[in-house]
Amino acid sequence: MIGYVVNRTLAAVVVVFGVSSLVFFMLHLLPGDAVTIMLSEFGASAVEEQQLREQLGLTDPILVQYGRFLANAVQGDFGTSLFSRRPVLPQIFEQLPKTLELAVAATIVGVLFGAFFGITAAIMRNTWWDSISMIISLLALSMPNFWLGLIFIFVFSLNLGWFPVQGSDTLWHVVLPALALGLSFAGLLARLFRSTMLEVLGQDFVRTARAKGVAEPSVINRHALKNALIPIVTVIGINFGFLLGGSVIIEIVFARQGIGNLIIKAIFAHDFYLVQGGIIVTAALFVLVNLIVDLTYGILDPRISYA
Amino acid sequence: MTTTPHRLRWPILMAAVMLLSTLALTLSVAQAQTSLTIGSRLEFTVLDPHKSSAAFDAPLFFGIFDYLIQRDGNTGELYPSLATSWSVSDDGLVWTFELRDDVVFHDGTPFDAEAAAFNFERMVDPATESQYARFEIGPFAAARAVGSHTLELEFSSPYGLLPSALSTYGMGMMSPTAVERLGDEISWNPVGTGPYRFVSFTPGQSVVIEKNPDYAWAADFQARSEPYFDTITFRFIEEDATRAAALERGEIGMALYLDAFDWLDFEADPDFETHGYDRLGYPPAGLFINVMKSPTDDVLVRRALIHATDSELVRDIVFEGIYDASGGVMSRFSFGYDAEAGEMYPFDPERAGELLDEAGWTLNTSTGFRERNGERLTIEYLTLSGVANQAEVLEAEWRRVGIDTNVLVQDNPAQQNTAQSGLHNVVWSQWGGVDPSALQGRYGCENIGGGWNFAHYCNERVTEIFAEARAETDQDVRAELFSELQQILMGDATIVPLYNVKILVAARQGVDGWTPSDATGWFGYLLNLHERD
Numbered sequence: 001m002i003g004y005v006v007n008r009t010l011a012a013v014v015v016v017f018g019v020s021s022l023v024f025f026m027l028h029l030l031p032g033d034a035v036t037i038m039l040s041e042f043g044a045s046a047v048e049e050q051q052l053r054e055q056l057g058l059t060d061p062i063l064v065q066y067g068r069f070l071a072n073a074v075q076g077d078f079g080t081s082l083f084s085r086r087p088v089l090p091q092i093f094e095q096l097p098k099t100l101e102l103a104v105a106a107t108i109v110g111v112l113f114g115a116f117f118g119i120t121a122a123i124m125r126n127t128w129w130d131s132i133s134m135i136i137s138l139l140a141l142s143m144p145n146f147w148l149g150l151i152f153i154f155v156f157s158l159n160l161g162w163f164p165v166q167g168s169d170t171l172w173h174v175v176l177p178a179l180a181l182g183l184s185f186a187g188l189l190a191r192l193f194r195s196t197m198l199e200v201l202g203q204d205f206v207r208t209a210r211a212k213g214v215a216e217p218s219v220i221n222r223h224a225l226k227n228a229l230i231p232i233v234t235v236i237g238i239n240f241g242f243l244l245g246g247s248v249i250i251e252i253v254f255a256r257q258g259i260g261n262l263i264i265k266a267i268f269a270h271d272f273y274l275v276q277g278g279i280i281v282t283a284a285l286f287v288l289v290n291l292i293v294d295l296t297y298g299i300l301d302p303r304i305s306y307a
Numbered sequence: 308m309t310t311t312p313h314r315l316r317w318p319i320l321m322a323a324v325m326l327l328s329t330l331a332l333t334l335s336v337a338q339a340q341t342s343l344t345i346g347s348r349l350e351f352t353v354l355d356p357h358k359s360s361a362a363f364d365a366p367l368f369f370g371i372f373d374y375l376i377q378r379d380g381n382t383g384e385l386y387p388s389l390a391t392s393w394s395v396s397d398d399g400l401v402w403t404f405e406l407r408d409d410v411v412f413h414d415g416t417p418f419d420a421e422a423a424a425f426n427f428e429r430m431v432d433p434a435t436e437s438q439y440a441r442f443e444i445g446p447f448a449a450a451r452a453v454g455s456h457t458l459e460l461e462f463s464s465p466y467g468l469l470p471s472a473l474s475t476y477g478m479g480m481m482s483p484t485a486v487e488r489l490g491d492e493i494s495w496n497p498v499g500t501g502p503y504r505f506v507s508f509t510p511g512q513s514v515v516i517e518k519n520p521d522y523a524w525a526a527d528f529q530a531r532s533e534p535y536f537d538t539i540t541f542r543f544i545e546e547d548a549t550r551a552a553a554l555e556r557g558e559i560g561m562a563l564y565l566d567a568f569d570w571l572d573f574e575a576d577p578d579f580e581t582h583g584y585d586r587l588g589y590p591p592a593g594l595f596i597n598v599m600k601s602p603t604d605d606v607l608v609r610r611a612l613i614h615a616t617d618s619e620l621v622r623d624i625v626f627e628g629i630y631d632a633s634g635g636v637m638s639r640f641s642f643g644y645d646a647e648a649g650e651m652y653p654f655d656p657e658r659a660g661e662l663l664d665e666a667g668w669t670l671n672t673s674t675g676f677r678e679r680n681g682e683r684l685t686i687e688y689l690t691l692s693g694v695a696n697q698a699e700v701l702e703a704e705w706r707r708v709g710i711d712t713n714v715l716v717q718d719n720p721a722q723q724n725t726a727q728s729g730l731h732n733v734v735w736s737q738w739g740g741v742d743p744s745a746l747q748g749r750y751g752c753e754n755i756g757g758g759w760n761f762a763h764y765c766n767e768r769v770t771e772i773f774a775e776a777r778a779e780t781d782q783d784v785r786a787e788l789f790s791e792l793q794q795i796l797m798g799d800a801t802i803v804p805l806y807n808v809k810i811l812v813a814a815r816q817g818v819d820g821w822t823p824s825d826a827t828g829w830f831g832y833l834l835n836l837h838e839r840d
Binding site: 030031032036037038039045046047048049050052055083084085086091094095098150153154157158161164165166167168169252253254255256257258261262265268 | 349350352353358360361433436438442491494495509510511512542543544545546548549550552553555556558718719721723724725747748751753754756757758
């Protein structure tokens with residue numbers, strides 16, 4: 001078990017390093033740089049532009065810049081944002097809790113709605129409810145989340161007045177963003193719950209349980225559901241990572257604090273120290289969540305061990 | 308045991324009632340704190356005027372800081388503020404400022420000539436990494452306190468733009484004591500002399516400022532002498548629709564930089580009031596025409612292109628007619644605007660056709676496009692994604708005179724890089740500024756390829772005019788120079804003028820006084836914000 005965790009952690013370091021290197025070089029492939037953005041507001045001269053570029057160390061060869069970045073990064077120094085002039089890591093960590101809050105809330109929305117529609121559809125297979133559930137899940141899966149966000153603001157904030165339009169101060173503020181972000185995930189989960197449940201319900205041990213006279217709710221809960229959970233937990237884990245990234249647009253629509261909002265602005269501004277830091281933290285989180293998912297398999301299914 | 312004599316009970320009771328009611332009144336007054344939340348688009352990049360290079364940061368600066376000179380954004384006139392008077396030496400190199408002697412920073416330290424000199428030295432100190440402030444201060448050489456409240460600024464070459472430059476957002480006066488005490492932290496804990504004091508900053512969310520109760524040095528031209536609101540909160544709401552919804556629901560009291568359609572909704576709603584401020588443009592929104600690339604290397608084609616453009620249609624379709632027409636390379640209300648140059652090319656498709664015929668581009672009636680030696684008249688059009696819909700309107704307009712258009716849409720800064728490469732005939736652009744000299748960035752020969760000269764235009768006389776206008780202190784002479792500049796630039800047809808950008812603001816009914824602090828119209832003096840009775 002411990003050996004497994006160490007191995008996975010080492011692999012994670014490699015993954016995060018690879019991701020950050022890829023991002024570093026991709027950012028430099030984009031046309032333009034932060035200096036163009038900084039000076040475009042008032043249009044300084046070409047000479048001033050070049051001076052600033054030298055001052056910020058952007059004229060050095062890309063490999064020199066990359067080496068400098070790595071040397072500082074291993075010492076825990078991810079640099080200073082080119083625009084705010086604040087160190088990168090504190091900027092990321094002060095935004096992270098709100099993104100996690102949103103991702104967790106969206107996961108809860110996804111699991112609750114997904115499980116309800118998926119399991120009931122599986123139990124009532126080939127009935128009108130099955131069809132309606134699957135149509136609803138398809139709709140939820142297909143609707144873009146920024147559009148849902150704007151519709152929710154219009155309906156639940158402006159017309160009904162139930163929820164605030166923007167901000168991230170209280171838990172009340174997370175409801176609409178979590179619904180907007182989590183519903184498509186719910187659509188995905190509903191279909192997954194349905195298919196895995198159907199598969200499990202068709203297996204011998206379920207028939208045996210029924211034959212032994214086990215009550216139907218117990219068949220579903222204790223026998224079928226637990227066995228159906230492994231693929232579902234995997235998808236939830238992977239999707240948690242996507243929700244972290246997918247929060248970008250929702251954070252902008254609802255003017256929430258958050259790392260997605262921070263990174264996307266940094267990308268547009270070519271503020272690459274901030275982008276690097278943000279990507280590394282997000283990638284690390286993604287890897288961590290997947291590691292936790294792997295470890296839960298052992299709890300869900302004792303046949304899986306990490307020798 | 309003592310008892311209160313019967314005849315005294317009533318007065319005591321009454322006194323108690325009065326005391327209680329006074330207390331209640333005081334409490335209710337204390338509760339009636341006035342506050343305003345302003346929804347702005349982008350988060351402030353930094354709270355330090357000397358470091359900022361983003362106009363979006365500036366609304367805050369005009370609340371926390373004062374400036375030696377302030378501009379009335381409505382008239383464009385400059386007025387004494389922290390400096391009561393100023394003069395320039397005969398050689399134009401040394402400027403002397405007399406400063407107010409009754410001004411105190413938010414940290415209690417006095418504002419004097421030493422403090423002012425410290426600020427200018429800080430702007431040019433490489434450690435500050437200043438961009439905008441350093442750019443505005445021009446050929447600055449040194450700052451000296453020559454008396455307790457007399458400041459001298461020395462320049463390496465005459466700098467006629469200085470008074471105007473001092474009123475720009477980067478020139479705020481910070482407390483030297485606070486700068487030394489806080490070090491780098493000062494950039495996120497600003498200390499100035501302005502009508503509002505900094506309270507807190509929540510990254511990604513908001514900045515809170517509060518009334519400076521000691522403020523007694525408002526410039527004479529200001530509508531108010533003291534701040535009105537106890538607290539003002541800036542909320543960052545990037546999405547236009549969300550900002551509008553937040554105002555509609557009362558979560559914010561004022562929304563800046565609204566979308567034209569949302570703004571019109573608020574205008575029609577009696578619960579809200581709206582304001583629009585023209586942004587001074589150098590140039591206003593338009594298309595720079597590349598004078599080096601065929602077919603727009605021919606001045607006849609360039610002139611035809613402007614004649615073929617119905618900018619009114621663009622303004623009606625894209626901006627619901629809210630935006631005003633622009634004239635030539637400057638806004639019509641700009642200092643030094645030359646109407647003759649600005650209206651050189653009225654919308655006239657027939658005239659456009661004649662010019663193109665003259666240039667040898669004849670109409671092929673079977674295709675509807677003009678051709679010369681078998682080559683089709685094609686304009687390569689480069690634009691930004693946010694304004695790409697204008698290209699669709701223009702493409703249709705130009706099609707009517709036989710011009711074919713290829714549109715390339717990019718985002719900033721890719722668009723700037725592509726524009727620098729010179730592969731396009733027209734490039735959408737818009738710049739603000741406080742003085743027509745800002746046009747040097749757009750038409751200076753040194754800014755071709757690496758800078759922002761998207762017209763790839765270089766003219767000897769234009770270069771001379773920029774140098775003369777920069778050094779000249781006589782405003783009448785400068786106006787004449789800029790007139791000549793516009794005649795040349797428009798004579799050579801270097802831009803298709805489209806519209807003047809308007810800053811659209813809406814607020815809950817009763818909130819008043821968003822007065823532009825700078826002719827760019829992007830920000831106002833927070834001092835004048837108040838609630839009408």
